[in-house]
Amino acid sequence: MADWTEKYRPTTLSEVRGNDTARDEFAEWADTWDEHREPAVLHGSPGVGKTSAAHALAADKGWETVELNASDQRTADVIERFAGRAAMNTTLSGASNADSRGERDRGRQLVILDEADNIHYQKDYGGKQAVTKLLKEANQPVVLIANDFYEMSRGMRSACREIEFRDVSARSIVPVLRDICRREGVEFEARALERIAESNDGDLRSAVRDLQSSVGGRASLSLDDVTSGGRDRTVNIFGFLDSVLKESDSAEEALRTAYDTDETPDDLTSWVEDKVSMVYEGEELARAYDHLANADRWLGRVYATQNYRYWRYATDNVSAGVAASRDRTRGGWTRYGGAPWRSTKNATRDAVTSRIAESAGVSIATARREVLPFLQAMTHHCKPRDLTVAMTAWYDFDTDHVAYVTGSGESTNKVQSIVEEARERREELLEAHAGDAFAREGLAAHAESTADTNEGADDAGENADTSGGTDGTTTLDDLAASADDEAGDEDDTDGDTGDGGGRDDGQSGLFDFT
Numbered sequence: 105m106a107d108w109t110e111k112y113r114p115t116t117l118s119e120v121r122g123n124d125t126a127r128d129e130f131a132e133w134a135d136t137w138d139e140h141r142e143p144a145v146l147h148g149s150p151g152v153g154k155t156s157a158a159h160a161l162a163a164d165k166g167w168e169t170v171e172l173n174a175s176d177q178r179t180a181d182v183i184e185r186f187a188g189r190a191a192m193n194t195t196l197s198g199a200s201n202a203d204s205r206g207e208r209d210r211g212r213q214l215v216i217l218d219e220a221d222n223i224h225y226q227k228d229y230g231g232k233q234a235v236t237k238l239l240k241e242a243n244q245p246v247v248l249i250a251n252d253f254y255e256m257s258r259g260m261r262s263a264c265r266e267i268e269f270r271d272v273s274a275r276s277i278v279p280v281l282r283d284i285c286r287r288e289g290v291e292f293e294a295r296a297l298e299r300i301a302e303s304n305d306g307d308l309r310s311a312v313r314d315l316q317s318s319v320g321g322r323a324s325l326s327l328d329d330v331t332s333g334g335r336d337r338t339v340n341i342f343g344f345l346d347s348v349l350k351e352s353d354s355a356e357e358a359l360r361t362a363y364d365t366d367e368t369p370d371d372l373t374s375w376v377e378d379k380v381s382m383v384y385e386g387e388e389l390a391r392a393y394d395h396l397a398n399a400d401r402w403l404g405r406v407y408a409t410q411n412y413r414y415w416r417y418a419t420d421n422v423s424a425g426v427a428a429s430r431d432r433t434r435g436g437w438t439r440y441g442g443a444p445w446r447s448t449k450n451a452t453r454d455a456v457t458s459r460i461a462e463s464a465g466v467s468i469a470t471a472r473r474e475v476l477p478f479l480q481a482m483t484h485h486c487k488p489r490d491l492t493v494a495m496t497a498w499y500d501f502d503t504d505h506v507a508y509v510t511g512s513g514e515s516t517n518k519v520q521s522i523v524e525e526a527r528e529r530r531e532e533l534l535e536a537h538a539g540d541a542f543a544r545e546g547l548a549a550h551a552e553s554t555a556d557t558n559e560g561a562d563d564a565g566e567n568a569d570t571s572g573g574t575d576g577t578t579t580l581d582d583l584a585a586s587a588d589d590e591a592g593d594e595d596d597t598d599g600d601t602g603d604g605g606g607r608d609d610g611q612s613g614l615f616d617f618t
Contacts, residue, residue: 271306395425
């Protein structure tokens with residue numbers, strides 16, 4: 105039996121139900137694209153019709169589609185090779201589009217990047233930077249699809265026109281289910297369709313799947329069939345927060361809600377820690393923080409031992425423990441706001457340390473404790489600029505990575521210009537050198553060519569970092585010389601040796617860079 109969610113997927117934009125305002129705004133964006141040439145981001149809960157709307161729009165306009173989703177590898181190379189080629193005004197067959205308006209419209213392509221808020225730092229290496237570049241340079245319409253708008257990077261958000269798809273109400277879901285039953289020749293009780301719509305309030309796709317599961321190949325559908333064929337729905341993060349912080353749910357019920365939430369225990373901890381002070385006060389807030397501290401300890405054990413069975417204890421504390429701290433229930437609606445700052449910052453920190461560790465061949469812990477603090481001290485507020493550019497090019501950092509390391513604002517012109525200059529430097533080195541060692545060879549050649557000019561300054565020994573290049577700025581040679589002097593004076597305390605021959609592994613990553 106065919107999947108009804110695919111069989112009855114909207115084929116035109118007018119068939120998209122429950123989001124008339126977003127649908128009309130999306131159509132207006134496409135009709136006037138030649139005037140503004142902005143990319144768009146469609147965001148909202150799963151199952152509300154975002155991806156279907158994108159494909160339906162392309163069908164209405166007669167545009168080809170090029171789609172990348174989370175099941176595809178979305179590295180910088182893949183994005184530039186596939187989506188980038190389409191967005192740069194090239195057809196799938198490789199032929200350039202014609203100049204006349206009519207031929208250009210017929211050859212136009214809609215580039216769809218699904219789950220844009222779920223581009224991983226590890227698997228999709230360089231993907232966020234490549235998408236941001238694509239959004240700024242594309243000559244074809246580009247649509248990003250996201251569940252959580254604030255999980256996207258700031259650069260991606262600011263480059264797009266935001267179009268929000270809201271949860272589809274039960275009242276809008278019922279007519280869709282009724283139409284499917286009639287087209288399938290299934291007799292139904294009205295109350296049965298209402299039950300499905302109510303249990304899937306907000307998620308049209310899940311409602312259609314529940315309808316197909318409840319019918320089960322029969323020619324009729326009753327309320328009893330729905331009761332036995334229903335399916336649990338994932339709780340979103342705001343439903344979890346209400347269950348823990350506000351509602352009359354018991355500690356056990358709050359724990360069950362946590363298990364139904366599609367978030368990891370560390371993310372749940374970050375959300376509750378960030379939002380609990382909006383609801384709790386006084387002694388109940390103090391008790392809640394005690395449980396959050398316990399959750400944080402268990403998370404620390406997970407990261408230290410890589411034993412993820414400890415996650416359950418963190419979940420117990422952040423859900424049941426915090427819920428048990430309540431003195432009373434709260435009614436009304438609470439504006440929780442976007443994703444917690446700590447969660448975003450931790451994700452950036454993890455991405456930075458992962459790239460450092462991969463480049464240096466050391467562990468994540470060593471990169472975080474031994475290398476990152478040096479980089480932060482050397483490039484504080486992007487000074488010196490040349491060194492910051494070199495660091496950005498070496499580790500292929502994005503704007504959010506540079507902002508985290510240097511302590512500068514991610515959206516500042518300084519950070520953005522450093523990332524652009526670093527990208528140009530990497531491209532120049534790629535052209536000038538063959539193989540994987542181009543960056544190391546390029547920096548080594550630079551060090552060798554300037555060694556003679558700095559020979560006098562090297563006599564200063566451990567004070568070599570005060571001698572600049574010929575233009576008065578600090579150079580990589582100066583830092584390397586200073587670091588070599590300091591390393592020569594220190595014993596190898598743990599007995600391990602890194603690439604520097606006698607240096608510990610923690611510092612080897614820094615020497616690789618300098």
